[in-house]
Amino acid sequence: MDAGSIPAVSTKLYIKDYMKTFYDIEEQDRAISILQKAYLNDSIAQAYLFDGISGIGKSLVAKVFIKLINCKNPTPTLNPCNKCSNCIKIEKNSFIDLIHIKPNSTKEIIKIDKIRQIEEKIAYKAYNGKYKVILIEDAEQMNISSSNALLKTLEEPPPNTVFILTASKISKLPDTILSRCQKILFSPLSKEVIYAKLKLEYNSLEDNNLKIIASISQGSMTIAKEIIENNILNLRKEFIEIILLQNNTKLANLIKYIKKIIKEFKGENFYFLAFFLEILKSIIRDALIFNSKLSKNLLLNFDYINVIEKISTNDSNILIQEGEKISNLQNQILTNVNIETAFENYFISFLKRGIV
Ligand SMILES: [Zn+2]
Known part of the structure; x- marks a missing residue:
């Protein structure tokens, strides 16, 4: 078989594995239910802050939620369909109504020019979906001028705009930003869940070592992987x-x-x-x-x-x-x-x- 041909069965598996719903996210039921209820009651906040250590599913929950609120055919269980054009574009990061800011490393600062782009882009109405979404991951990596610029936009967001900030050290964010966001707390994962995930990903490692790593990873998949790597x-x-x-x-x-x-x-x-x-x-x-x-x-x-x-x-x-x-x-x-x-x-x- 040449490198370009992929058997149909593995493509299917790939999609199944890749297009996640809330059902695929473990141990964040509380956070998910707050978001689903807000969607159901049409009371989505203008700004959310997902608070919790790294490697516990904050980004994944954000992605599924962004799909849900823009999905053309959401399921009765309050999940995105993962089939409509909006869901697929969000998955592929090509959704025009989503502005996604994410630093490349734990040291990269989110600079003001990135935040200024938000202002320009949210001036127009949502093109594809119902909501314009601004997702800022590791928001604590904004410097003071970025935070101030963001604050201006958070003070008077256009209608149908949703901000989602994720952060693992929210104490680094100014109070003025914190007070404008609805905080959603994400819990560390249990040893059992981390162990099960590691077992899938690193099955060549000794079982007892995986158990130790799961045990000392502080409930974070990021830390567990760092320990291994x-x-x-x-x-x-x-x-x-x-x-x-x-x-x-x-x-x-x-x-x-x-x-x-x-x-x-x-x-x-x-x-x-x-x-x-x-x-x-x-x-x-x-x-x-x-x-x-x-x-x-x-x-x-x-x-x-x-x-x-x-x-x-x-x-x-x-x-x-x-x-x-x-x-x-x-x-x-x-x-x-x-x-x-x-x-x-x-x-x-x-x-x-x-x-x-
Ligand atoms: Zn959909």
Whole structure:
């Protein structure tokens, strides 16, 4: 078979897989039902803010909702038909009444010229469908002038215009924008759903590793994939074994290791440092669960039960305080305050506190 010919059956499968409805989106029933009700009651808000960590389905829900409100033949279950010309154009990103702004990376700033384009384009009535939709993904990546420009449009949007902003860090958005949007909260995914999705996508990986990744991914498919693609499971093993497993760890060894990971992950990859702290925090959380006699199924780092048990002998208040110290350090890393010294100082004092 030459490369250009695709058997009919796989095309069919492709379409089935690609053209999603709300039924295909897992664990966001609450968000979906708010949107479906608004559609049903003809009370669609002028602006929505989809709030939740990345990799849990915000973009997908936005896409299905945009199809639904513009669909020529929506289903009785309040889903888009996925067959009409509007649904197909939205799927292919060629729908003239949809303005879609999405930064290419977590660092790209949404600049004012992009936001100004919105103003020009929404001056005209919807051409194809009922609604003009402006979808701005990762809206927290707008700078101040972009936010101000957007605010102007949000203050007096033309009729039948719907704004959908998605954000994983809504605290970075100005209050003036937040107050003009209806906030819709998206929840992190369960370990079970992440595991099932990973199993489909990475079936060559060892099953137990997939379970661990699902467990430590904080409910985000984006984080789960980052763990796999950056081989973080190995980094985690090394980190736990050096920081938490070596009895009587010599301070010099610890400092050497901390210096090594700082050197490796500063600059571009600085967020990995925050990830190491997340591992430590999750182990402390596990130790608290262990202490509270809650179900062992709730443990995230179930492959290091011996470490968890050892740390759980500390007083709960001490563990809670430790968790707070780690959160503070994570904030410092994100604000780029002398990362190296802060990181090193924390681990030296962590060891001195004798928690492990
Ligand atoms: Zn349709």
